[in-house]
Amino acid sequence: MTQSPLHLDRLRLRHFRLLDLIDQHGSLRAVGNAINLTQPAVSQMVKDLEFALGVNLVERSVRGVTLSAAGQLALQRTRSGVATFEHLARELQTGLSPILRIGTNPVLLVKLLPSALAKLNVAQSDIRFQIRTGWVTEMMQTLWDGKLDCYIGHVNWNQVPLQMASVLRHDALIQTELVIACSASHPLAQRKSLSVKDLADWPWALPPVGTNIRMVLETGLRNNGLSSPMASVEIESDPIALISLAKQVNLLTCVPRIAIEAHSDAGEICVLDMPDFTLTGNQIYFVTLAEHEDMDSLNAMRRAIVDAAGSTTKPH
Known part of the structure; x- marks a missing residue:
C-alpha cells in the first residue's frame, strides 16, 4: 500500500x-x-x-x-498532536495568556523550579504556568501523550521505549545527591562512627517499590551484602513527607539532599555520614517533544531552568 x-x-x-x-x-x-x-x-x-x-x-x-x-x-x-490541538483550542477560547504545561518531580519544587520561575518574572510574564507533579514513568508518558509541554526531572533512559526516545529532546541540568537521614534523636544519629552495616534491621520510611530512590537504595544495600530495607511506612508522596515521618516516627529514610536543606526543621534531621557507603544521585533533565522545540514559551523556560541549574551547582 x-x-x-x-x-x-x-x-x-x-x-x-x-x-x-x-x-x-x-x-x-x-x-x-x-x-x-x-x-x-x-x-x-x-x-x-x-x-x-x-x-x-x-x-x-x-x-x-x-x-x-x-x-x-x-x-x-497522533495522540500528542490531538492533545496539543485541543490545548490550543482551549487557550484561544479563553482569550487569556498561553499556558505552559510543566511536569516535574516533587523535590524539584523545593528550589530548582521556583528559581527558574523567578528568573522568568512570572508575576509580570505574559505566560501562565500549569505545574503537575508525579513519578518519572507517569510524567514521561504524559509528556509523550501531548498533555505536557515539558518535563523537568529524572529519566530512567533504560526504561524509555525506543519509539518515545526518538521523539524527545533533552538538556542535562543538575545531579542530585541521595542521602540516608533520620531524626537527630535516632540511635544511629548518636554514633560517632558509622558503617553501612549499621543500617541493617532498622525500620524505614520509603517511597513505593519501583521508584528510582527505592531502587537505588536497595541496589546500594545489596551491593554491600545487606538485604532490602524494611519499610515500616511506604508513602507515595514527596520527600518532605518522608523527612517529616523520619523525624516524628524515628525512622530511617532516603531522600535527595536538597530536600533536607529546604526542610524548615533541618536542624532536627541528621544526615548519616558513612565513608563506605555512597548512593548514585539522579541526573535531572529538561525534556520536551521535538515537535515543540520552536515554542517561544518553551524556549524561555529552557533558558531559565538551565540558568537556575547553573546557579544551583555553583559553590557558595
Whole structure:
C-alpha cells in the first residue's frame, strides 16, 4: 500500500481520534455508537486513514478489531498532536495568556523550579504556568501523550521505549545527591562512627517499590551484602513527607539532599555520614517533544531552568 498525499490532505481531526477509540473499544460497531456513526461509515474512515498513510492500521478478527503495530505507532504520534490541538483550542477560547504545561518531580519544587520561575518574572510574564507533579514513568508518558509541554526531572533512559526516545529532546541540568537521614534523636544519629552495616534491621520510611530512590537504595544495600530495607511506612508522596515521618516516627529514610536543606526543621534531621557507603544521585533533565522545540514559551523556560541549574551547582 502506497501513501497518498492527496488523501492525507483530506483527513480530519476525527480520523486521528478514531485510532484512540478503536484502541479503547476493540469493535467498529462500538466505535460507531460512541461517535454516532454507522459501522460502515466507521469502516470507511479506517480505509481513508489507511489509504492516506499507506499502511494497514487495523487488524480484524472474529473477536473484533485491534490496532496493528503501525496502528499503535500512529496512535501514539497522533495522540500528542490531538492533545496539543485541543490545548490550543482551549487557550484561544479563553482569550487569556498561553499556558505552559510543566511536569516535574516533587523535590524539584523545593528550589530548582521556583528559581527558574523567578528568573522568568512570572508575576509580570505574559505566560501562565500549569505545574503537575508525579513519578518519572507517569510524567514521561504524559509528556509523550501531548498533555505536557515539558518535563523537568529524572529519566530512567533504560526504561524509555525506543519509539518515545526518538521523539524527545533533552538538556542535562543538575545531579542530585541521595542521602540516608533520620531524626537527630535516632540511635544511629548518636554514633560517632558509622558503617553501612549499621543500617541493617532498622525500620524505614520509603517511597513505593519501583521508584528510582527505592531502587537505588536497595541496589546500594545489596551491593554491600545487606538485604532490602524494611519499610515500616511506604508513602507515595514527596520527600518532605518522608523527612517529616523520619523525624516524628524515628525512622530511617532516603531522600535527595536538597530536600533536607529546604526542610524548615533541618536542624532536627541528621544526615548519616558513612565513608563506605555512597548512593548514585539522579541526573535531572529538561525534556520536551521535538515537535515543540520552536515554542517561544518553551524556549524561555529552557533558558531559565538551565540558568537556575547553573546557579544551583555553583559553590557558595
